[in-house]
Amino acid sequence: MRDPRLHCPLTFAVKAISGKWKLYILSMLSDGQPKRYSELRNTCENLTEKMLTSQLRELEQDGIICRKVYPEVPPRVEYMLTEAGSKLCVIFEPLYEWGLEYMKEVKPDKLHLLEMVKQRMA
Amino acid sequence: MRDPRLHCPLTFAVKAISGKWKLYILSMLSDGQPKRYSELRNTCENLTEKMLTSQLRELEQDGIICRKVYPEVPPRVEYMLTEAGSKLCVIFEPLYEWGLEYMKEVKPDKLHLLEMVKQRMA
DNA sequence: CAGCATCCCAGACGATACTG
DNA sequence: CAGTATCGTCTGGGATGCTG
Numbered sequence: 001m002r003d004p005r006l007h008c009p010l011t012f013a014v015k016a017i018s019g020k021w022k023l024y025i026l027s028m029l030s031d032g033q034p035k036r037y038s039e040l041r042n043t044c045e046n047l048t049e050k051m052l053t054s055q056l057r058e059l060e061q062d063g064i065i066c067r068k069v070y071p072e073v074p075p076r077v078e079y080m081l082t083e084a085g086s087k088l089c090v091i092f093e094p095l096y097e098w099g100l101e102y103m104k105e106v107k108p109d110k111l112h113l114l115e116m117v118k119q120r121m122a
Numbered sequence: 123m124r125d126p127r128l129h130c131p132l133t134f135a136v137k138a139i140s141g142k143w144k145l146y147i148l149s150m151l152s153d154g155q156p157k158r159y160s161e162l163r164n165t166c167e168n169l170t171e172k173m174l175t176s177q178l179r180e181l182e183q184d185g186i187i188c189r190k191v192y193p194e195v196p197p198r199v200e201y202m203l204t205e206a207g208s209k210l211c212v213i214f215e216p217l218y219e220w221g222l223e224y225m226k227e228v229k230p231d232k233l234h235l236l237e238m239v240k241q242r243m244a
Numbered sequence: 245c246a247g248c249a250t251c252c253c254a255g256a257c258g259a260t261a262c263t264g
Numbered sequence: 265c266a267g268t269a270t271c272g273t274c275t276g277g278g279a280t281g282c283t284g
Contacts, residue, residue, distance in 0.1 A: 007149050008232055009221025010214055018140045027129050037246050044175025056254045063228045084224040091216045092132055102206040107183045110130055159266050196265045
């Protein structure tokens with residue numbers, strides 16, 4: 001981390017997950033089960049087809065997910081995490097914990113919302 | 123990670139480091155020593171004052187760095203990592219390793235550059 | 245079903261000049 | 265020394281409609 005010329009792998013990693021819907025998509029895929037395009041699309045009404053497609057393409061190009069086309073009619077396309085993608089999701093955990101710890105000092109309002117969702121689920 | 127409504131701490135963390143010069147600045151500060159504004163600015167000629175200032179402000183607002191002004195003439199301002207910032211930098215390591223591992227399949231050219239820099243340093 | 249094409253806008257980013 | 269201010273550009277993302 002000391003030499004800025006050396007942190008391009010880190011930059012690569014951060015850029016690879018810096019898209020508005022990428023963490024969302026990865027969270028959908030993180031159970032390891034392949035998901036169809038429509039399956040991903042229908043989980044959130046704010047997610048447009050254009051954005052879903054572009055985010056999927058970028059994740060694919062960065063080797064995080066893979067796209068499998070089945071030669072059927074009607075067409076079926078499934079997306080799932082690659083090995084790289086799975087390992088990436090593991091690394092998210094300490095990052096999540098960090099956010100949880102330090103968000104309360106900076107974005108207490110959002111954290112409050114989070115707590116409400118958690119309670120409603122329990 | 124399973125429920126997308128729950129990953130806002132992760133989104134917070136990723137957004138907090140998603141600025142063009144943020145990882146660069148954090149790498150400068152990651153030795154724990156406070157750095158002056160000019161010290162940060164002079165390490166890279168592509169980094170403009172506007173960008174340096176804006177990135178520093180955002181990092182400060184997210185609680186990752188702190189800004190200390192010394193009441194002197196000429197003015198002196200130092201930046202250093204907060205506790206949150208230090209912990210964040212530790213988490214970068216597995217992310218860096220991930221990038222190093224999987225960049226070679228996606229961006230072999232950039233990885234090649236990295237190797238050249240390393241060899242020149244050794 | 246799983247997309248692409250087109251148009252549009254806000255905000256990120258850059259270049260240059262000025263200041264307490 | 266450590267910043268603002270102003271301008272221009274470019275890209276990420278949204279809205280809408282069309283297609284193999």
